[in-house]
Amino acid sequence: MIEKNESVERLLQVGIALSSVEDLDTLLDLILREAQELMGCDGASIFLVEKNKLVFKAMRSGTYFRMWGEEKTKATFKTFEMALTKNSIAGYVALTASALNISDVSQIPGAEQYRFDPAFDEKYGYKTVSLLVTPIKNKKNEVIGVLEMINAIENGKVTRFSGEDKEIAESFSSQAGVAILNTSLTEQLREANFDTIFRLSVAAEYRDKETSNHIKRVSYYARMIADKLRYCTEDCSLIFWAAPMHDIGKLGIPDSILQKPGPLDPEERKIMEKHSVIGAKVLKDSKVPVIQKSKVIALTHHEKYDGTGYPMKLKGLAIPAEGRLVALADVFDALTSKRVYKAQMPEEQAIKIMKEGSGSHFDPEMLDCFLGSLDEVREIRDKFEDKPEDFDKLKDTGNEDLGELLK
Amino acid sequence: MIEKNESVERLLQVGIALSSVEDLDTLLDLILREAQELMGCDGASIFLVEKNKLVFKAMRSGTYFRMWGEEKTKATFKTFEMALTKNSIAGYVALTASALNISDVSQIPGAEQYRFDPAFDEKYGYKTVSLLVTPIKNKKNEVIGVLEMINAIENGKVTRFSGEDKEIAESFSSQAGVAILNTSLTEQLREANFDTIFRLSVAAEYRDKETSNHIKRVSYYARMIADKLRYCTEDCSLIFWAAPMHDIGKLGIPDSILQKPGPLDPEERKIMEKHSVIGAKVLKDSKVPVIQKSKVIALTHHEKYDGTGYPMKLKGLAIPAEGRLVALADVFDALTSKRVYKAQMPEEQAIKIMKEGSGSHFDPEMLDCFLGSLDEVREIRDKFEDKPEDFDKLKDTGNEDLGELLK
Numbered sequence: 047m048i049e050k051n052e053s054v055e056r057l058l059q060v061g062i063a064l065s066s067v068e069d070l071d072t073l074l075d076l077i078l079r080e081a082q083e084l085m086g087c088d089g090a091s092i093f094l095v096e097k098n099k100l101v102f103k104a105m106r107s108g109t110y111f112r113m114w115g116e117e118k119t120k121a122t123f124k125t126f127e128m129a130l131t132k133n134s135i136a137g138y139v140a141l142t143a144s145a146l147n148i149s150d151v152s153q154i155p156g157a158e159q160y161r162f163d164p165a166f167d168e169k170y171g172y173k174t175v176s177l178l179v180t181p182i183k184n185k186k187n188e189v190i191g192v193l194e195m196i197n198a199i200e201n202g203k204v205t206r207f208s209g210e211d212k213e214i215a216e217s218f219s220s221q222a223g224v225a226i227l228n229t230s231l232t233e234q235l236r237e238a239n240f241d242t243i244f245r246l247s248v249a250a251e252y253r254d255k256e257t258s259n260h261i262k263r264v265s266y267y268a269r270m271i272a273d274k275l276r277y278c279t280e281d282c283s284l285i286f287w288a289a290p291m292h293d294i295g296k297l298g299i300p301d302s303i304l305q306k307p308g309p310l311d312p313e314e315r316k317i318m319e320k321h322s323v324i325g326a327k328v329l330k331d332s333k334v335p336v337i338q339k340s341k342v343i344a345l346t347h348h349e350k351y352d353g354t355g356y357p358m359k360l361k362g363l364a365i366p367a368e369g370r371l372v373a374l375a376d377v378f379d380a381l382t383s384k385r386v387y388k389a390q391m392p393e394e395q396a397i398k399i400m401k402e403g404s405g406s407h408f409d410p411e412m413l414d415c416f417l418g419s420l421d422e423v424r425e426i427r428d429k430f431e432d433k434p435e436d437f438d439k440l441k442d443t444g445n446e447d448l449g450e451l452l453k
Numbered sequence: 454m455i456e457k458n459e460s461v462e463r464l465l466q467v468g469i470a471l472s473s474v475e476d477l478d479t480l481l482d483l484i485l486r487e488a489q490e491l492m493g494c495d496g497a498s499i500f501l502v503e504k505n506k507l508v509f510k511a512m513r514s515g516t517y518f519r520m521w522g523e524e525k526t527k528a529t530f531k532t533f534e535m536a537l538t539k540n541s542i543a544g545y546v547a548l549t550a551s552a553l554n555i556s557d558v559s560q561i562p563g564a565e566q567y568r569f570d571p572a573f574d575e576k577y578g579y580k581t582v583s584l585l586v587t588p589i590k591n592k593k594n595e596v597i598g599v600l601e602m603i604n605a606i607e608n609g610k611v612t613r614f615s616g617e618d619k620e621i622a623e624s625f626s627s628q629a630g631v632a633i634l635n636t637s638l639t640e641q642l643r644e645a646n647f648d649t650i651f652r653l654s655v656a657a658e659y660r661d662k663e664t665s666n667h668i669k670r671v672s673y674y675a676r677m678i679a680d681k682l683r684y685c686t687e688d689c690s691l692i693f694w695a696a697p698m699h700d701i702g703k704l705g706i707p708d709s710i711l712q713k714p715g716p717l718d719p720e721e722r723k724i725m726e727k728h729s730v731i732g733a734k735v736l737k738d739s740k741v742p743v744i745q746k747s748k749v750i751a752l753t754h755h756e757k758y759d760g761t762g763y764p765m766k767l768k769g770l771a772i773p774a775e776g777r778l779v780a781l782a783d784v785f786d787a788l789t790s791k792r793v794y795k796a797q798m799p800e801e802q803a804i805k806i807m808k809e810g811s812g813s814h815f816d817p818e819m820l821d822c823f824l825g826s827l828d829e830v831r832e833i834r835d836k837f838e839d840k841p842e843d844f845d846k847l848k849d850t851g852n853e854d855l856g857e858l859l860k
Contacts, residue, residue, distance in 0.1 A: 054461050058624060061468040065631040066592045068638070185473045217465060224472040228635055231475075235642035238741040242646060245744065246653035249704045249735045297656050301708040326858045328656045334645040337652065345859055358855045366859075448765050451733045452752055452773075 056084065057217055064225035073229050074104040077222045081195055082106060084218055085178065085211050088204070089196035091123075092182075093136050094226070095189060099127045100136055107196070109172060122170075132159045135179055136192040143189050145180040145216055149206035178207040180219040184227055191226065193219050240287055243336070247290035250297055253304055259430040260379055265289040266426040267375035267416070268368075274415045277367075285368050288339035292347045292372050295325025319356050322348050339368060347372040352406045362409075370409040374400075374416060377407070378423075384432055393424075463491065464624055471632035480636050481511040484629045488602055489513055491625055492585065492618050495611070496603035498530075499589075500543050501633075502596060506534045507543055514603070516579060529577070539566045542586055543599040550596050552587040552623055556613035585614040587626040591634055598633065600626050647694055650743070654697035657704055661711055666837040667786055672696040673833040674782035674823070675775075681822045684774075692775050695747035699754045699779050702732025726763050729755050746775055754779040759813045769816075777816040781807075781823060784814070785830075791839055800831075 060080050067073040074092050081090040089107035093100040102125055110119040132138045138160040139146055148154065151162035151174050167174055176198050182191035195215060198207045207215075248258040269286040277285070296304060299321050303314045310318055325344030329337050346360065346369025353361030355373075365373075381396040397417060404410045416423065467487050474480040481499050488497040496514035500507040509532055517526040539545045545567040546553055555561065558569035558581050574581050583605050589598035602622060605614045614622075655665040676693040684692070703711060706728050710721045717725055732751030736744050753767065753776025760768030762780075772780075788803040804824060811817045823830065 054465065057465055058461065058468065058628075061465065061472075062627050062631050065468075065472050065628075065635060220469050221465075221472075224469050228472060228639075232635075232638060232642065234741075235639065235646060238743065239642060239646045239649060241739055241741045241744055242649045242653070245735055245739070246649070246657070246698075246701070249701055250653070250656065252704050252735075291653075294653070294656055297659050297704070323853060323855070323858070327853070328652055328659075330858060332648055332652070334641075334648045336645065337648055342859065345855070358859070446730060446734070448730065448752070451730070451737060452749065452765070 054214075054217075057214065057221065060084070060218065061221040061225075064221055065228065067225065067229060068232060070226070070229050070233055071104070073225055075106070077193070077225070078104060078106040081193060081215070081218065082108070084214055085195050085198065085207065086200070087176075087178070087195045087198045087207070091194045091196070092191060093128075093140070093194070094182075094191040095130065095140060096127075098130050100130050100134075100140060100192065102126045102128070103191075107172075108199075110170070123166075133161060135160045135162060135177065136194060139179045139181050139192050140189045143181050143183065143187070145212055145219075146177070147207050147209070147212045148177040148179070150175055151177055173204075175204045176206045178211055178215055180212075180215045182219050182223040182226065184223060190223060193222065239336070243287055244290055247294065250291075250294050253301065254293065254296055256293075257432050257436040259432050259436060260383060261290045262430045263379050263383075263426055264292070264372065264375045266430070267378065267423065268371045270419060270422055270426065271371055271374070271412055271416050274419060275412070284336055284339045285343075285371060287336045288343050288368065289372050289375070291325070291329065291340040292343045292376065293321065293325065294328055294340075295321035295323065295344055297328075298324035319348070322346070322357050342366050343368050343372050345369070347376060349373065350407045351409050354406075365409075370412055374408045374412055377403070378416070382427065461621075461624075464621065464628065467491070467625065468628040468632075471628055472635065474632065474636060475639060477633070477636050477640055478511070480632055482513070484600070484632070485511060485513040488600060488622070488625065489515070491621055492602050492605065492614065493607070494583075494585070494602045494605045494614070498601045498603070499598060500535075500547070500601070501589075501598040502537065502547060503534075505537050507537050507541075507547060507599065509533050509535070510598075514579075515606075517577070530573075540568060542567045542569060542584060543601060546586045546588050546599050547596045550588050550590065550594070552619055552626075553584070554614050554616070554619045555584040555586070557582055558584055580611075582611045583613045585618055585622055587619075587622045589626050589630040589633065591630060597630060600629065646743070650694055651697055654701065657698075657701050660708065661700065661703055663700075664839050664843040666839050666843060667790060668697045669837045670786050670790075670833055671699070671779065671782045673837070674785065674830065675778045677826060677829055677833065678778055678781070678819055678823050681826060682819070691743055691746045692750075692778060694743045695750050695775065696779050696782070698732070698736065698744075698747040699750045699783065700728060700732065701735055701747075702728035702730065702751055704735075705731035726755070729753070729764050749773050750775050750779050752776070754783060756780065757814045758816050761813075772816075777819055781815045781819055784810070785823070789834065 064073065064076060067076055078090040078092060088109055089105065091105035092103045094103050105120070105123050107119060114122070128134060128137065130137050130140060132141050135146060135148070154160070154162060162174065166172065174196055178195040178198070180193050181189045182193055184190050193215070195207065197204045198211065199205070244261070247261050251261060265286050268289045269282050272282045272285050299318055303310065303317050306314065322345055326341050329341035329344055332338055332341070345357070346366050349355035349358065349360045349365040349369055351362055351365070351370070353359050378396065378400055381391050381399060382393060384390045400408065400413060400417065404413045471480065471483060474483055485497040485499060495516055496512065498512035499510045501510050512527070512530050514526060521529070535541060535544065537544050537547060539548050542553060542555070561567070561569060569581065573579065581603055585602040585605070587600050588596045589600055591597050600622070602614065604611045605618065606612070651668070654668050658668060672693050675696045676689050679689045679692050706725055710717065710725050713721065729752055733748050736748035736751055739745055739748070752764070753773050756762035756765065756767045756772040756776055758769055758772070758777070760766050785803060785807055788798050788806060789800060791797045807815065807820060807824065811820045
């Protein structure tokens with residue numbers, strides 16, 4: 047309901063604000079917040095087109111937020127899908143790629159294909175009157191979503207949206223579209239990076255007969271401790287994604303040692319221990335933060351708190367925190383996991399061994415933190431439990447459906 | 454020189470246009486183009502702050518483009534660095550974080566710290582009169598670069614920039630800043646992904662005594678052919694980044710076979726051949742395009758054009774193009790590379806063998822294309838030539854500077 051000139055200036059600011067958001071959920075919420083303010087309306091929601099469906103993604107509502115608070119409202123209006131047809135208002139806007147300005151949803155002429163669905167209103171006692179619904183498009187002008195603005199408010203009363211509101215909303219939707227696509231691209235790239243790291247880390251541990259679950263559990267344990275120690279979000283996330291590569295240097299260790307059934311003799315042990323340095327050499331000189339972090343972890347995850355570890359015999363806090371974290375997570379997981387050559391150790395026994403290592407093998411503060419969160423530890427362990435088939439699921443059994451694999 | 458209201462509307466459009474560009478060079482050029490048009494000036498250039506320097510990144514100029522054409526102009530004004538001090542105009546703007554509107558560079562009062570550097574004007578016969586210089590900031594309000602607009606033009610004559618020009622330029626610079634940061638983030642993420650792929654692929658071939666150069670050469674050969682066959686840019690790039698992972702399944706092959714000095718017996722060969730299926734299983738079920746492509750390459754890079762390859766005995770065009778491409782590149786590189794156990798084969802002999810494989814082992818069209826580009830093939834081979842130290846640079850020699858490695 048602000049003036050046109052003023053609103054165009056504001057749109058400029060809004061465009062910049064939207065473009066600065068890196069994750070999609072935050073962005074969608076900001077889009078809704080700005081839509082409410084620019085259009086002076088009670089509520090707003092966003093649908094995105096996914097695989098020929100309209101998926102309800104996010105909403106804000108003055109009325110509901112006052113009534114229930116933000117959290118309860120958002121929990122109530124969880125994501126749902128609807129068919130992409132012209133029978134719904136959002137579907138109609140998505141398929142025709144043009145905005146609808148409806149002054150009263152109870153007065154939609156019978157000749158129109160779309161209908162207002164009163165289900166939510168009836169269920170929760172809200173009364174939708176006016177709607178302004180705009181398509182969100184990508185740069186090829188394809189509709190990627192729909193923005194719904196609900197109940198324009200003027201002087202505290204519900205009114206219709208003006209023609210000017212519609213213009214502003216259309217311009218705003220273009221900005222929102224670009225921001226959504228940029229953020230999705232960023233998220234896709236992050237996901238691509240993490241998928242690559244994880245797959246190749248799993249492949250690298252394959253000869254060691256570790257499962258992909260071992261790598262996941264270590265990453266989750268390490269992040270859990272980092273989080274409890276109040277490391278910043280970025281560090282927690284870097285540790286989580288760098289941890290899988292801690293044993294990448296085992297690629298440089300011969301089968302005869304890596305897969306030897308019995309204990310290693312001193313000479314073999316010396317060769318085995320080279321995996322930390324080999325790993326660091328594989329990962330060194332990168333400009334990429336997660337690879338830099340993984341290099342430090344590869345190099346230092348066998349150091350011990352009392353300085354008796356390898357390869358540098360670093361002591362105490364001289365061992366980088368990420369190395370101390372992964373050391374703890376890795377040992378605990380080794381103790382509590384079934385391996386081909388050994389059964390699972392009872393949890394109490396594993397905890398006893400860990401406690402004995404406090405201050406000698408492990409950072410005592412980190413260990414306390416870890417052992418103080420056993421519920422979460424168990425949750426992670428149960429979620430990524432090894433099943434018998436996990437031990438050879440990468441193997442070529444000779445029976446795979448190659449045609450299926452090629453697809 | 455356009456009117457304020459009109460220009461604000463245009464800024465909205467421009468913001469959307471800037472946000473849609475994915476690579477930095479294209480973005481910088483678009484920013485300059487829009488700056489010229491919005492401000493109605495002859496030239497514009499961009500500096501970015503990198504490691505406490507100001508780096509000249511891009512320029513556009515009506516006068517020079519008319520005189521020399523775009524290409525020659527851009528080649529002449531290549532990137533250069535300058536110290537980040539208040540003595541230069543760009544440096545002053547960067548360090549004070551506020552815009553300068555200079556009506557005549559020859560009349561800068563002596564009391565000012567900054568000076569106009571006439572070196573380029575004198576060298577190339579241009580006359581800079583008016584300058585409008587704005588800081589480009591990130592969302593924390595830190596200066597990340599400087600936008601210089603040169604010689605405002607009105608009715609074909611050089612004039613000064615107006616106060617309104619300055620306002621518009623400042624608003625435009627904010628939009629440019631957000632777009633530059635978004636594009637840089639995207640480029641960093643792409644780079645991170647490629648760095649991960651490459652490092653872990655090298656690590657995976659380590660046991661096979663391949664060098665990181667082998668992986669690079671195969672990727673470059675494959676992309677070169679794809680490019681000559683006029684595959685779209687995206688496919689060329691996907692093939693380039695997926696090719697390194699073609700042998701990832703060798704992780705599943707025991708040392709005794711993978712590193713056997715002599716030829717393999719039929720039983721061993723059968724095990725060795727499993728690496729294509731193992732690789733595909735490591736890479737299957739990904740949503741990430743480059744991993745999907747690498748799965749297909751891992752599975753099919755040992756198929757032969759006449760249907761005698763493995764694991765599926767696919768024939769001719771039934772073998773996915775990316776598999777045919779990498780097969781050819783991989784065999785050629787194996788023939789022409791020095792390995793620990795064999796000398797390098799003379800090029801003519803390798804070409805003769807490749808030609809004998811036309812239509813039996815290799816796709817004839819791809820092979821013709823490859824052999825028709827021998828200059829480029831040689832360039833790639835020379836650029837990524839194996840040196841003796843490449844064969845064990847990942848190994849832990851026991852002499853590395855661990856403190857250096859930890860940094």
